Amino acid sequence: MRTLPTICSAAAALTVVAGGITATAQDVAPDLPDTGAIQRGRAVVVGAQSRQVGGECFKCHGMDGAGDAAGGYPRLADQVYEYLYDSLRDYASGVRRSDIMTPIAEALTEDEMRDVSFYYAAIEDAPYGAPPEADGHLLQQGAVIAAVGADEQGVQACVNCHGPEGVGLPPTYPFLAGQDAGYLADQLEAWRTGRRHGDGFAIMEHIAKAMTQTQIRAVSLYYASLRPDRVTPERGATGAGMVAVGRDAAGREAGR
Template sequence: MPALALGDAEAGKRIVMQGNDQGATACVSCHGADGKGNPAAGFPRLTGLSDKYLIKQLQDYRRGTRRNPIMQPIAAALAQQQLLDVAAYYAGKAPSANAEGTPPDAGRTLALRGDWDNTIPACVSCHGPGGRGVDPYFPALAGQHAGYIQSQLEAWRKGTRHNDVNDLMRVVAERLTQTQIQAVSEYFAAQPAVKPEPGAEQ
């Protein structure tokens, strides 16, 4: 059974297209008309993510547990209901297939089996088969842009993103080498985006 959307997707669409008059810029100007993002500019794809994950991220930018100079003022300029509405809009859209490049073998091994010599679990053990995501809290990595995935792993290492429950991602990111970060990011970016699995809490 699909979870009840918390916001109004139609109201969300207006903000996504036009922004609001409180200083939130139209989301489409960066995340694209179709929500596919922009790999060169580092703007992530927003389709294929659950409303709960999207709401959490916007709240995390507001409270500063996720620090980013572009997204923090935008999230702060959204009223609570508007935040729920934009999340409902993006969560209701099918994941756009972004698959980029050829997946490197080293990235595949790490993603699917982990690197137990260095106590790194397989990414898919949390992010679902092929990195398709497990709704609502484990975001899809399949078809997300490589440069963005890489930037987030680095953000956890630097501490500019510390919004993960129980430090689940910080622990993983800290153990990865720079070469592994690049390989695993390229691996997931090359996977076709598919609808996430519903998780137990859904």
């Protein structure tokens, strides 16, 4: 049962937002997909609908979304659905830049983004690779940053938003637990250098810019070393309704 921690961290995140950060409303909540979404998403993963040759998701992220740390390909399995969809939109619009993902996302329709996000978000049992090798001191430092932040630098505790043990908090906050350390550190670096925007509040940009490189390494290794049973917490009634709610495929304009 993750109900209580979820509520706690939701309250914490709300407090943070209420603390004077202004939304720029870049995030767009996707419609909830219909029952055929997983099958259609699967077709995108194998490239059946892709107009981008080489853009078949499974080649890098796997059919099961486990990712591939050696290639720098992040884990997508069980990630927050809305977050995945938003990320694809951000790649396509250029708000988030990646030589690999930007052209792939540009070649997808909105419906394909929705379906493929839903496909990966629904996978709960993708295997993890071996945890990263890291010395205990560094992991300890990472655990402290995750739990309480670094006050003197204005860095908030990661658990405020990413949930207990970094399991994520739908619909906005992705899981960090079990994600590849190199990928996590690279994303923080991307915010520092302006390669990544688009979290709607510039929260992560602010946090990443305030952190030292050692802190980035420490917290990335810490999260990469966690192995929670499930990442993205169940959403009770909302989660159960995800497949059933929403317009059917015929009700949507193609390529919207």
